[in-house]
Amino acid sequence: MNTSRSVTAVVQSGKTPPLYLRLYSVWYRHMRVYTKNLITNGFPPFLEPLIFLAAIGVGLGRFVTEMRGMAYLPFLGSGLLVTAAMFTAAFECSYGTFIRLEYDKAYDGMISAPITVGNLFIGEILWCGTKGFFFTFAVLSVVSAFGVLSFTGSILSPLVGFLTGVMFASLSLLVTSFIKDINQFNFYFTGFLSPMFFFSGVVFSLDNLSPALQRLAEILPLTHAVRLVRAVCFHEWDPLLLLDLAYMVAVTFITAFFAIRRLRRKLIT
Secondary structure, rough: OOOHHHHHHHOOOOOOEEEEHHHHHHHHHHHHHHHHHHHHHHOOOHHHHHHHHHHHHHHHHHOOOOEOEEEEEHHHHHHHHHHHHHHHHHHHHHHHHHHHHOOOOOOHHHOOOOOOOOHHHHHHHHHHHHHHHHHHHHHHHHHOOOOOOOOOOOOHHHHHHHHHHHHHHHHHHHHHHOOOOHHHHHHHHHHHHHHHHHHOOOOHHHHHOOHHHHHHHHHHHHHHHHHHHHHHHHHOOOOOHHHHHHHHHHHHHHHHHHHHHHHHHHHHH
């Protein structure tokens, strides 16, 4: 489907394009830009988990044989499925959005088309969800190739990657709405995302933390994504997982609402 021709045809007919077509046009634009350098952009998701498993999993696995009643490598590998989605979505909607907003002025041309600011950023969030799906699939392919996880048993994990992608895309857009200088993103990545990687149950179980840190970990968005993806990978279903899902949905909608509201002011004024 040629999106530009479809939108042009609808506009020439004097009608407002339907919502799905407006969102798809934004998604399609980002997809075309991303796939122009497909090898450069698509290869790292397959390489990074291999390096991490070799450096951390194999090395630390010599001293930590199991975690929460399972072998350490499957424990670590399942957590890496969503951290890849988190980082790619966070990067896309922080540095990527800021560059398109302040340097490239790409959004100025995009909103001159028959789409709203809300359509623009919702489409961007959906694109990040797609990247989260792809990155989770890439990590799953690598870890299953080395026998760390069962590919067929974990086949639904990219769906959790999609949810993780849209959640961190929304959160990152909200952070971007407050940023005045691109170097300020260092505080977001170094002060929030990187520590969250270690305190959300990815590398070690939350049961090993003090009660105070366990309560803090429950506030972190990544904790709920890790818990969901492990349930999908190891089929450990629990009704309480619905609370994790509800948390992720709530964070996504709340942060997206305020992010779009603030970014609309930046674009229009």
